[in-house]
Amino acid sequence: MSNAIGGVFPVLPTVFDEAGEIDLDGLGNVIEFALACGVDGLVFPGLASEYDMLSLEEREALIGFVGARVAGRANFVVGASGDDVATSIRLATAGAGAGAVAAMVMTPKAIGPDTGLLGAFYSALGRQAVLPLMVQNAPVPMGLGLDTAQLRAVVEATDSIRWVKEENMPCGQRISEMLADPPAHLLGVFGGAGGRYITDELARGAIGTMPAVETPEIHVALMRAHRAGNEEAVRDLYEAVLPILMMQAVFRWRLTKEVLRRRGVIDSAFTRAAGPRFDPGDHAELSRILSRLEPLLGGAAVTSLSAPSVQTATR
Structure with a gap:
């Protein structure tokens, strides 16, 4: 694996059984499914992993599991977000031991938007962590939602920061602003x-x-088309997947897990995190979306696209 990372890096969910206990077999199935689909790398744990619903010990153990299962077949970025340097170091160290190539660390809400304090946090982390860093700039309330000037100040505080994950709106404008005059490192x-x-x-x-x-x-497929300069294919794929992306924006973890359940990858769509739940109308809409997407869903783990039983639907 190389520091020259790029491409499609899905964030893995934490898979639970119907009792809310961690399902390692299910998580392993998701990893194999994603790798079979040709992803460039995997990220764990991130916001989509319900990481704030996991204890620090659970996060460490799962990081080891993910790294061992990936086993160098793709790049692994470990999520090492924490409210203090010690927590992030502990998670980054676990990631390094599991074969991660980078540690993604969200700007800590406990510190706030003071760029001097944030720069000190990442500088201290960079001195002690054994992985290069990626700053995750998530919007409020998940993150601090730094503007580009603030984010640039943080990145320039230490050359241990090698990448940024930009999620603060409008994302595209902020990416252009950062890349117009990027820090050398x-x-x-x-x-x-x-x-x-x-x-x-x-x-x-x-x-x-x-x-x-x-x-x-x-x-x-969209990334492959982009790299080939096939803008028409990029747009076709994006427009095809847009309905499920919009639904995912509302239901977050539940949408991802319900689709994985319907595709035969996991047994349960249980989430520990709170949030909107599906009603029968939502399940019907998801069925319509998946039916239209089915021609684009490759042979890897495509099984039933049916809705769940009433018991699962009302969880």
């Missing part, structure tokens, strides 16, 4: 936000995307 900017703005991000110079993992083969 910055290797590139990833897009996020579930892949909802991927065409704009790539057009503005993003080196990759970090979406959720319900339809990775479509993101892989």
